[in-house]
Amino acid sequence: xxxxxxxxxxxxxxxxxxxxxxxxxxxxxxxxxxxxxxxxxxxxxxxxxxxxxxxxxxxxxxxxxxxxxxxxxxxxxxxxxxxxxxxxxxxxxxxxxxxxxxxxxxxxxxxxxxxxxxxxxxxxxxxxxxxxxxxxxxxxxxxxxxxxxxxxxxxxxxxxxxxxxxxxxxxxxxxxxxxxxxxxxxxxxxxxxxxxxxxxxxxxxxxxxxxxxxxxxxxxxxxxxxxxxxxxxxxxxxxxxxxxxxxxxxxxxxxxxxxxxxxxxxxxxxxxxxxxxxxxxxxxxxxxxxxxxxxxxxxxxxxxxxxxxxxxxxxxxxxxxxxxxxxxxxxxxxxxxxxxxxxxxxxxxxxxxxxxxxxxxxxxxxxxxxxxxxxxxxxxxxx
Amino acid sequence: xxxxxxxxxxxxxxxxxxxxxxxxxxxxxxxxxxxxxxxxxxxxxxxxxxxxxxxxxxxxxxxxxxxxxxxxxxxxxxxxxxxxxxxxxxxxxxxxxxxxxxxxxxxxxxxxxxxxxxxxxxxxxxxxxxxxxxxxxxxxxxxxxxxxxxxxxxxxxxxxxxxxxxxxxxxxxxxxxxxxxxxxxxxxxxxxxxxxxxxxxxxxxxxxxxxxxxxxxxxxxxxxxxxxxxxxxxxxxxxxxxxxxxxxxxxxxxxxxxxxxxxxxxxxxxxxxxxxxxxxxxxxxxxxxxxxxxxxxxxxxxxxxxxxxxxxxxxxxxxxxxxxxxxxxxxxxxxxxxxxxxxxxxxxxx
Numbered sequence: 141x142x143x144x145x146x147x148x149x150x151x152x153x154x155x156x157x158x159x160x161x162x163x164x165x166x167x168x169x170x171x172x173x174x175x176x177x178x179x180x181x182x183x184x185x186x187x188x189x190x191x192x193x194x195x196x197x198x199x200x201x202x203x204x205x206x207x208x209x210x211x212x213x214x215x216x217x218x219x220x221x222x223x224x225x226x227x228x229x230x231x232x233x234x235x236x237x238x239x240x241x242x243x244x245x246x247x248x249x250x251x252x253x254x255x256x257x258x259x260x261x262x263x264x265x266x267x268x269x270x271x272x273x274x275x276x277x278x279x280x281x282x283x284x285x286x287x288x289x290x291x292x293x294x295x296x297x298x299x300x301x302x303x304x305x306x307x308x309x310x311x312x313x314x315x316x317x318x319x320x321x322x323x324x325x326x327x328x329x330x331x332x333x334x335x336x337x338x339x340x341x342x343x344x345x346x347x348x349x350x351x352x353x354x355x356x357x358x359x360x361x362x363x364x365x366x367x368x369x370x371x372x373x374x375x376x377x378x379x380x381x382x383x384x385x386x387x388x389x390x391x392x393x394x395x396x397x398x399x400x401x402x403x404x405x406x407x408x409x410x411x412x413x414x415x416x417x418x419x420x421x422x423x424x425x426x427x428x429x430x431x432x433x434x435x436x437x438x439x440x441x442x443x444x445x446x447x448x449x450x451x452x453x454x455x456x457x458x459x460x461x462x463x464x465x466x467x468x469x470x471x472x473x474x475x476x477x478x479x480x481x482x483x484x485x486x487x488x489x490x491x492x493x494x495x496x497x498x499x500x501x502x503x504x505x506x507x508x509x510x511x512x513x514x515x516x517x518x519x520x521x522x523x
Numbered sequence: 524x525x526x527x528x529x530x531x532x533x534x535x536x537x538x539x540x541x542x543x544x545x546x547x548x549x550x551x552x553x554x555x556x557x558x559x560x561x562x563x564x565x566x567x568x569x570x571x572x573x574x575x576x577x578x579x580x581x582x583x584x585x586x587x588x589x590x591x592x593x594x595x596x597x598x599x600x601x602x603x604x605x606x607x608x609x610x611x612x613x614x615x616x617x618x619x620x621x622x623x624x625x626x627x628x629x630x631x632x633x634x635x636x637x638x639x640x641x642x643x644x645x646x647x648x649x650x651x652x653x654x655x656x657x658x659x660x661x662x663x664x665x666x667x668x669x670x671x672x673x674x675x676x677x678x679x680x681x682x683x684x685x686x687x688x689x690x691x692x693x694x695x696x697x698x699x700x701x702x703x704x705x706x707x708x709x710x711x712x713x714x715x716x717x718x719x720x721x722x723x724x725x726x727x728x729x730x731x732x733x734x735x736x737x738x739x740x741x742x743x744x745x746x747x748x749x750x751x752x753x754x755x756x757x758x759x760x761x762x763x764x765x766x767x768x769x770x771x772x773x774x775x776x777x778x779x780x781x782x783x784x785x786x787x788x789x790x791x792x793x794x795x796x797x798x799x800x801x802x803x804x805x806x807x808x809x810x811x812x813x814x815x816x817x818x819x820x821x822x823x824x825x826x827x828x829x830x831x832x833x834x835x836x837x838x839x840x841x842x843x844x845x846x847x848x849x850x851x852x853x854x855x856x857x858x859x860x861x862x863x864x865x866x867x868x869x870x871x872x873x
Contacts (some may be wrong), residue, residue: 149672149701150756151625159759162586180582189578198573198580198769203560206741206773208551209734211542236610236743239762247646252626272760274625369583376580376768394534395646397617400610403741404569404769408580 157272173468179495182475184451186373187492188422194412201404210403217406224414225353231389236400238339238367238380243269245363247395249301249333250275257295258304259287261481266304285445286314289324306337311480311487313447318350325359335363340449342371342419343426353383360385371422372412377405426450429490436500440507450490458510460486470502537642550838550864552855555816557738562783568776569769584771586763591771594778595746599718604751607758610765612732612745617643619673619704622756624649629671633662635848636677660685672701679709682853684812686713696724704728709814711736711788721748735815736788737777742770791815795856801866820851832872838865
C-alpha cells in the first residue's frame with residue numbers, strides 16, 4: 141500500500157501556507173525563561189475578567205443544558221444584540237470568534253482569482269484566510285501608522301471583492317474618523333464590500349470615531365465586525381459577530397457554519413452585553429495604564445503609539461526579540477512586532493495597575509541595561 | 524447594492540431545524556442528542572476552569588488543545604500527532620474539504636446520510652457527487668477506483684441506522700484515490716469501528732463527535748484521527764483558537780470518565796433494543812440500528828401522519844420529506860421513560 145499522495149491531494153495554496161505556531165503554555169515559558177510568574181501582555185486581553193453577570197450565569201449552569209445542541213444560529217443572542225445595536229436579528233451573524241466570521245465573509249464573496257485589499261500591518265488573519273483559500277491578499281503600506289486611503293484605492297481592481305479596514309487598527313491603535321471613512325466609502329463606490337473590523341470599538345471614547353453600524357443605511361456594502369474577546373473579556377469563550385445589511389447577511393449566512401458557538405458561550409455573551417459599569421471601569425483602567433506607559437516612555441525617550449485601545453506599541457533602540465527575551469526573564473510577555481513588519485517595536489497590552497507598574501520598572505531596567513555604558517553594567521548586567 | 528456575483532449566490536445555505544420555543548416541555552427525540560447529562564466530572568471541570576470569578580475567561584484558550592489531544596490519544600491508542608480536535612466534527616469535516624478540495628474539485632458522499640457535507644463543499648466551491656445505496660446497504664455504482672478528493676462515509680448511517688461491515692469499509696479505502704473519511708459520529712453505540720483502518724491505510728480518516736455518546740452536543744466537540752501528515756495539513760488551516768476554554772475542560776473530563784460513558788452508552792443501547800421490539804410489536808418496520816436512534820415505518824408507510832400525531836402530543840421526532848425516507852421516522856433514543864411515553868403515544872395514534 142502506497143502512502144497516499146498528499147502533494148496531489150492538497151492544493152498548492154494550502155501546501156504553501158505556513159502553520160501558525162502558538163506560544164507554549166505558561167509553565168513551559170516560565171521554565172524556559174526562569175521567571176517565577178508570568179504576566180501575559182501579548183494578547184490584548186481585558187485584565188478585569190468577564191462582567192459579573194456572565195460569570196454568575198456560568199457558575200450556576202445546568203449540566204443538562206450541554207447535552208442538547210445550542211441554538212444553531214444563536215437566536216436568543218442575535219435578538220439581544222439586534223436590540224442593543226438597533227438592527228434586526230437577521231442583520232447579525234455570530235461565529236466561533238471573529239476569526240470564523242472572517243472566513244464566512246471571504247468564502248461568501250471570493251473565488252480563486254479574486255482578491256482582498258487591506259493594510260500591510262494590521263490584524264493578520266484577513267490575509268491568512270485569504271491566502272489559504274487561494275485568494276490574493278493585496279497589502280497597502282500604512283501611512284504614518286494609519287490605513288492609507290490612497291494606497292488602498294490604488295490596489296483595488298475589478299476582482300477586488302473585499303476591503304478590510306481595521307478601525308481602530310491593531311497593532312497601531314490608529315483610526316479613521318467618521319468623515320474620513322465616509323470619504324473613502326464614496327471614493328471606493330458600491331462595487332466592493334468594505335469590512336470594518338471594530339474589535340476594539342467599545343474602548344473608543346472619541347466624538348468623531350465612527351460607529352460603522354450607523355452608516356449601514358448610507359453604505360449598504362459595509363460589514364462591521366465585533367467581538368466579545370476584547371472589551372467583554374471573554375476571549376476564552378470565542379464569540380465574534382458581524383453586522384450588515386440584510387442583503388449582505390443573506391449572502392454571508394449561506395457560508396456561515398451553523399452550531400459553531402456553544403451553549404455556554406452564547407449565554408455568557410448574552411449576559412455580558414451592554415454592562416456599562418463594566419465598560420466604564422475597563423475604559424478608566426485602560427486610560428490609566430496608557431498614561432503610565434506614555435509617561436515611562438517619555439522618560440526613557442522611547443517613541444510610543446498610544447490610543448484608547450488596550451494596547452500600545454513601543455519602539456526600542458534595539459531588537460524586539462531581544463527585548464522579548466529580557467522582559468520574559470522579568471516575567472512580562474509582550475508581542476514582538478518584527479513578524480508584523482515593525483522591526484524594533486513591541487506591542488504591550490494594558491494590564492492591571494500593579495502589573496503596569498511592574499512592567500514600567502522592567503522596561504526601564506531593560507532600556508538602561510542596553511544603553512548604559514558604565515563598565516559595571518556591562519559586566520554584571522542588571523538581571 | 525453592488526452587483527456582486529458571489530459564487531455561492533445559487534446556494535440554498537443551511538437552515539437550522541425548527542425548535543419549538545418552549546422546548547423544555549417537549550420530549551425531544553429529533554436530533555440524536557443524549558438523553559442523559561454528561562459525566563458529573565464535566566461540570567466539576569468547567570467550574571474548576573471558571574474558578575471563583577471566571578477570570579480565566581478573559582484569556583485566550585490553549586491554541587494546541589494539548590490536553591484534549593493527549594486524552595484522546597490515550598483513549599484511542601494513537602500518538603497525539605495523529606489527532607486533531609475540532610469545534611464539533613463539523614469543523615474538521617469543513618477543514619478536510621478546505622484542505623483537500625479546491626474549487627471545482629470533487630467530493631462525494633452517500634445519500635441518504637449527512638447532507639451537511641454537501642453544504643460545506645458548496646461553500647468551498649467544490650463539486651459534490653452523491654452515491655445511492657443498494658437494497659442490501661452497499662454503495663450503488665461505486666467505481667472500481669474513485670478519483671474524487673474525499674469520500675464521506677457515515678457509518679453507522681444516519682438516518683437509517685445500519686453500519687457498513689468493516690471489511691466493506693476496508694475495500695472502499697482501497698478503491699479511493701483520495702481520502703476516505705469515515706464519519707463515526709455514532710460508532711460508540713456500535714460494536715466495532717474503523718480505527719484500525721486508520722493505522723493500516725494511509726488514506727483513511729476517522730471523525731468522531733462528543734455530541735452523541737458523551738452528551739456534549741452543547742459544547743461543540745469533535746475530532747479526527749489520521750496520519751500525522753494529514754493532521755498537519757488540517758492543523759495549519761484551522762482557526763488557532765478553535766476550541767474555547769470551557770469546551771476544552773469539558774472534553775478532557777468527559778473522555779477520562781470512561782465508566783460513566785460506558786454505563787450511559789449501555790443504557791442507550793438497552794433502551795434501543797427495547798424500543799425496536801416494542802415498535803415491531805406495533806407492526807412497525809424497523810431497521811436494525813447501530814446508533815442512538817432508530818428508523819421506523821408505520822404499517823401504512825405514512826411517516827408524516829405519525830410525525831404530526833406525535834407533534835400534537837409534544838413529542839418531536841424527525842421526518843424527512845425525501846421520497847426515499849418519507850415513509851418512516853427517525854426517532855432518537857431518549858430515556859426509558861421518554862421512550863415508553865412515545866410508545867404509548869404511538870399506540871394512541873395507531
